[in-house]
Amino acid sequence: DGGITQSPKYLFRKEGQNVTLSCEQNLNHDAMxxxxxxxxxxxxxxxxxxxxxxxxxxxxxxxxSVSREKKESFPLTVTSAQKNPTAFYLCASSITGNEQFFxxxxxxxVL
Amino acid sequence: xxxxxxxxxxxxxxxxxxxxxxCSYKTSINNLQWYRQNSGRGLVHLxxxxxxxxxxxxxxxxxxxxTSKKSSSLLITxxxxxxxxxxxxxxxxxxxxxxxxxxxxxxxxxx
Numbered sequence: 001d002g003g004i005t006q007s008p009k010y011l012f013r014k015e016g017q018n019v020t021l022s023c024e025q026n027l028n029h030d031a032m033x034x035x036x037x038x039x040x041x042x043x044x045x046x047x048x049x050x051x052x053x054x055x056x057x058x059x060x061x062x063x064x065s066v067s068r069e070k071k072e073s074f075p076l077t078v079t080s081a082q083k084n085p086t087a088f089y090l091c092a093s094s095i096t097g098n099e100q101f102f103x104x105x106x107x108x109x110v111l
Numbered sequence: 112x113x114x115x116x117x118x119x120x121x122x123x124x125x126x127x128x129x130x131x132x133x134c135s136y137k138t139s140i141n142n143l144q145w146y147r148q149n150s151g152r153g154l155v156h157l158x159x160x161x162x163x164x165x166x167x168x169x170x171x172x173x174x175x176x177x178t179s180k181k182s183s184s185l186l187i188t189x190x191x192x193x194x195x196x197x198x199x200x201x202x203x204x205x206x207x208x209x210x211x212x213x214x215x216x217x218x219x220x221x222x
Contacts, residue, residue: 031208042199042212043154050208058209090153097208098142102153 003027006091006103013078013085013110021076021106023091032074033092033100036060043090049074078108086110116213117200123219130187132216134200135180143176144201145185148215154199157185190220 004025013019023032031050035043045058049068063082068074074093078085088107092100118133136143142161146154160167160176160183167174173186187194197215204210 033208035212040214042214044212045209048208088151092154094208097204097206098159099144099156100154100210102155104153105151107151 004091004093004101004103006089006106008106009104011106011108013108015110016080018077018079019108021078021089021091021108023074023076023103024072025074025093025101025103026072027093027095027101028071029093029095029101030071031094031097032068033094034058034064034066034074034076035090035092037088037090037105046076046089117198117216119216120214121217121219123221124190126190126192126220126222128190128220130190130194130218130220132185132198132200132218134183134185134213136183136200136202136211137181138202140178140202142202142204143174143183144204144210145172145174145183146199146201146212148197148199150196157198187218190218192220192222194218195220 007022033048034046037043044060046064047066049055052071055068065077090105091103094100116135144159145157148154158169158174160174171188176183197217199215200213201210
């Protein structure tokens, strides 16, 4: 089955800890994206990568970091510098800059 | 912010009725997309309409685009309970890969 997976589905973090969210795709897509969604809101772009070993900041990159060492993988680290990390995080991939395919999301809660 | 604006923010209808959602945007676009999000899930791409198109159909979906008014509408005909979801109007993409999401319309279809 081709698709995009995110893990874990739920994640709990203590204040001051870094956590890494996983995103894997087997669609052979060059581009991958990370979004944050807060209740009742649309998606805001955190980081995106158009190709392996390259990525760009989105609209709300502060407090987050990413890597793109493999085409299939685009992990997101939420650092302790992110002051309000509780949110729903969505990963997506695309062939071009148009239609994006989304994973099921990770819900992060800071305790 | 260059977010699109969906209208209404929430819509409740009975099964079998038609649902119309509207979207306005501020910048010139190459295309406009609509996505659906079921509660707590990832997004699913529904349809893309290019700036030189005025109307497009896909199954029970009909999308219109008026570039002179910078607006689009999504019509779902003969709605079903399974259509209950949030619907997002999205623009951007293309060569810079960045999509801009509105806050969405929450559609509730009552059985």
